[in-house]
Amino acid sequence: MPVSVHLLLRLARTIDESIAMSVPMEDGVFGNDHNTFINSNDIIQFCLMQPISTICISIYMRHLWSLLKMKEEDHLYAFVDPSRISNEAGKVEARSCALSLRLESAQLDQLILAPYNTGNHWLLAAINPFTALVYYFDPLGNTNINPGMKNIVEL
Template sequence: MNRAMKPLAYYAHSSMRQGNQIEVLIPYTIMGFDMPVFLSFEDIYEFINLQEISANCILVYMRYLEELCRINGQAEKFVFVSPSLISPVRTDTEDAGKRERADNLLSFLRDAPKERLYLVPHNRGRHWVLGVIDPWEDLVLYFDPLREKKRYDFTELMTM
């Protein structure tokens, strides 16, 4: 285990065994409204052990990154997009689901302020990737820490 994770592991093991949760407020600047997120022992355990992590962990990490941007005077350069905006939805057909997700993202970007990059985390089942969108330059960057050649439905979503 990474040395930096040991305090978190100690806290989780000593304080969270009885089903306790850590509440983290996701501020308006990330979601468009204030939203509490709750991390369970399982969330923290999976994070510490580099296993599949939940959307809640991603939201808390987004909050951390947004705070770093604010501290460094870069908050006006980035917009963090909730992963739920383009999460798979249940529809009659797969194409209808992709269309709905693309429409959700398009609606979000429609009033996009200039000179901002939109950071869009996306879960492809058991693996998170990051899309970076500059709607004014018509540019989409795709980051995959596993460097898989297939870009699955994220690329399809961006081209709809």
């Protein structure tokens, strides 16, 4: 384990799990200005390489967005809030509607990155809404597209 991760793990273990830390999500990250909250359990899971929560993915995406913004490349990509489209987000129609709203706000030639949690595994859809092309990425190398993800994209 890298020293920085080990130090983060030690720190997270000293924080009461009922305490949540606020992370600001600017409008440019997911299309709406809000705060998200992470607690020590989320950080510990991340440090121990255990399955990570939607919160961890969201905060990482916020970091990616800030790097893109520093390089003035944030206009090339838009991110979909995984808590709005993944399995735990509710009915397929509501999840598809959340994705649709984000696609409608896309700029010309902007690639929309939509992480999706099947319940125990993270996938990524890269969507170009203007050409109607969708690229599915599965780090496990599955060649079949996850039906849950496919349903919300097709709807």
